[in-house]
Amino acid sequence: MTSRSALPSVRPSGPEAAAARPLAPEASATFPTRASVAPRVVARIPPMQIQTTPPKTKLASEKLELFYGEKRALHGIDIEIPERRVTALIGPSGCGKSTFLRCFNRMNDLIPGVKITGRAMLDDKDLYGRGLDVVELRRRVGMVFQKSNPFPKTIWENVAFGPKILGEKNKGRLDEIVERSLRNAALWDDVKDRLQTSALGLSGGQQQRLCIARALAVEPEVLLMDEPASALDPIATSRIEELIHELKARYTIVIVTHNMQQAARVSDRTAFFYMGELVEYDETETIFTNPKERRTEDYVTGRFG
Amino acid sequence: MRFSAHQRANAAFAGLTGSAALVILLALAVILGDVAVNGFPRFSWEFVSQSPSEGMTAGGIFPAIFGTVLLVLLMTVAVIPVGVITAIYLFEYARQESLFARAVRSAVYNLAGVPSIVFGLFGVGFFIQFVGGNIDRFFYDGRVLWGQPAILWASLTLAVLTLPVVIVTTEEALRTVPREHREAALALGSTKFEAIFKIVLPQALPGILTGAILAVARGAGETAPILFTGAAYFLPHLPTRAYDQFMHLGYHVYVLATQSPDIEATKPILYGTVLVLLLVTVILNFLAITLRSRLRRKFA
Numbered sequence: 001m002t003s004r005s006a007l008p009s010v011r012p013s014g015p016e017a018a019a020a021r022p023l024a025p026e027a028s029a030t031f032p033t034r035a036s037v038a039p040r041v042v043a044r045i046p047p048m049q050i051q052t053t054p055p056k057t058k059l060a061s062e063k064l065e066l067f068y069g070e071k072r073a074l075h076g077i078d079i080e081i082p083e084r085r086v087t088a089l090i091g092p093s094g095c096g097k098s099t100f101l102r103c104f105n106r107m108n109d110l111i112p113g114v115k116i117t118g119r120a121m122l123d124d125k126d127l128y129g130r131g132l133d134v135v136e137l138r139r140r141v142g143m144v145f146q147k148s149n150p151f152p153k154t155i156w157e158n159v160a161f162g163p164k165i166l167g168e169k170n171k172g173r174l175d176e177i178v179e180r181s182l183r184n185a186a187l188w189d190d191v192k193d194r195l196q197t198s199a200l201g202l203s204g205g206q207q208q209r210l211c212i213a214r215a216l217a218v219e220p221e222v223l224l225m226d227e228p229a230s231a232l233d234p235i236a237t238s239r240i241e242e243l244i245h246e247l248k249a250r251y252t253i254v255i256v257t258h259n260m261q262q263a264a265r266v267s268d269r270t271a272f273f274y275m276g277e278l279v280e281y282d283e284t285e286t287i288f289t290n291p292k293e294r295r296t297e298d299y300v301t302g303r304f305g
Numbered sequence: 306m307r308f309s310a311h312q313r314a315n316a317a318f319a320g321l322t323g324s325a326a327l328v329i330l331l332a333l334a335v336i337l338g339d340v341a342v343n344g345f346p347r348f349s350w351e352f353v354s355q356s357p358s359e360g361m362t363a364g365g366i367f368p369a370i371f372g373t374v375l376l377v378l379l380m381t382v383a384v385i386p387v388g389v390i391t392a393i394y395l396f397e398y399a400r401q402e403s404l405f406a407r408a409v410r411s412a413v414y415n416l417a418g419v420p421s422i423v424f425g426l427f428g429v430g431f432f433i434q435f436v437g438g439n440i441d442r443f444f445y446d447g448r449v450l451w452g453q454p455a456i457l458w459a460s461l462t463l464a465v466l467t468l469p470v471v472i473v474t475t476e477e478a479l480r481t482v483p484r485e486h487r488e489a490a491l492a493l494g495s496t497k498f499e500a501i502f503k504i505v506l507p508q509a510l511p512g513i514l515t516g517a518i519l520a521v522a523r524g525a526g527e528t529a530p531i532l533f534t535g536a537a538y539f540l541p542h543l544p545t546r547a548y549d550q551f552m553h554l555g556y557h558v559y560v561l562a563t564q565s566p567d568i569e570a571t572k573p574i575l576y577g578t579v580l581v582l583l584l585v586t587v588i589l590n591f592l593a594i595t596l597r598s599r600l601r602r603k604f605a
Contacts, residue, residue: 135494138491145488215492
């Protein structure tokens with residue numbers, strides 16, 4: 001781990017800082033305690049308006065049920081996930097939160113014997129409807145996994161993989177995409193001098209940020225994160241959390257986490273899952289300070305889980 | 306100081322395992338020693354570069370070396386694509402519990418247990434008589450061209466023989482590629498085909514080459530399958546066409562040992578031939594292993 005990531009500092013200067021400045025009011029309005037985070041946002045993030053109207057729904061599910069063979073893993077989940085917000089899915093192990101997350105890019109298709117009823121939607125389009133192109137869906141809905149899984153290729157090859165399979169052959173444009181994606185994943189300064197070395201030489205936290213960069217390279221609209229920091233040390237974890245703050249200006253982020261402090265720190269809305277049910281879904285602050293359900297309160301206060 | 310019965314039994318068994326292991330070393334040492342001691346005097350540049358002469362009691366064995374190497378190369382070219390694609394089907398595409406996949410899998414294991422002489426007969430029946438015979442019937446008005454023993458049929462017969470090795474090792478190699486890498490590729494919007502060809506196969510390549518090495522090692526030494534399918538007693542020319550016959554080191558050893566009118570006169574040549582057969586096998590293996598370690602470095 002680099003020492004730099006341990007000290008989130010007000011770093012960017014010049015054109016990058018100028019590009020980042022419009023973000024500051026919004027970010028500091030939402031997270032007054034973490035004002036130091038906002039200036040870290042680097043290039044190419046479009047200026048944002050302060051949200052006054054409720055954001056548009058990006059992902060939704062209606063009566064979503066999922067079966068592993070005969071066993072029902074999800075019980076009629078209804079949810080609406082807002083655009084350009086961070087939504088955390090929390091709950092004890094085996095509660096179905098990861099399974100639910102994977103419904104939105106249909107990674108559950110890879111598991112034999114999975115059956116799904118009800119609806120899952122991206123922009124009002126049924127993800128399990130007829131004629132849906134799964135490959136296209138996965139380009140729009142990126143995913144970061146629990147265990148960082150860079151390919152055993154160079155750093156450059158890892159990030160360029162997605163654009164290349166999309167048909168981009170021009171080396172110059174690929175270089176641009178690689179740089180932009182690595183910058184957006186706050187990894188560029190760490191690796192810019194060794195893009196042609198193996199990705200497996202990076203630290204755990206850097207590997208996970210590389211996986212985020214790789215996912216960003218295909219310019220998805222949604223980023224699904226399945227416990228992205230659970231295998232990382234606290235410093236690398238805080239680096240990933242800062243990154244999530246930065247990314248939500250452009251992406252709809254859904255994050256599964258075991259760590260309730262993490263959910264409280266990074267998310268705008270939180271959904272509590274228990275035994276395959278969505279128990280409660282509300283503003284993160286409400287879930288952690290004033291939950292309506294007894295089970296939610298027991299869980300967030302650490303009485304079980 | 307006295308040892309308990311337990312300790313004595315323990316020491317005795319340790320000694321037993323050691324001496325059992327020694328048997329394999331001794332066997333190898335005796336074989337290699339005998340071949341080396343008797344073979345090296347015969348070994349010379351002329352021996353590996355000239356054709357046999359004077360009823361195989363003089364001259365060299367170059368045609369047999371050439372035939373063996375060509376046979377093994379043709380076999381490799383045939384067996385690798387078929388074996389790898391079959392393994393990809395079994396591991397990546399087939400539903401593991403499906404009847405077809407189970408049938409293919411048990412066919413692979415059973416094929417591995419078939420005696421090699423049976424493959425020779427299969428080669429005659431299927432490749433020479435059925436495939437070759439029909440080619441002659443339809444394209445050459447029944448003139449016998451393909452419907453006779455040939456290097457093509459011998460190498461294909463060997464390819465069938467070594468197919469199980471390639472399939473099983475390729476499947477093992479695919480198994481070593483983490484599921485997470487397939488998921489990552491698919492989650493980036495690649496098709497299954499792209500995930501397999503761009504992510505899985507490059508990582509599995511060293512393992513697949515292990516399969517090729519094992520196939521080459523097996524194929525270079527087998528004599529029974531080529532006995533009826535293409536190996537010749539003696540040929541004045543090197544094979545240049547797919548339907549030519551060829552000379553082969555293993556078969557040459559058999560010929561020298563059993564068919565020569567003057568066994569004593571051919572004995573040095575026989576030892577020399579065995580030595581060369583061993584060397585050719587070692588060299589083919591060494592080439593494949595070198596290739597594999599270069600690939601490992603590239604992808605590790």
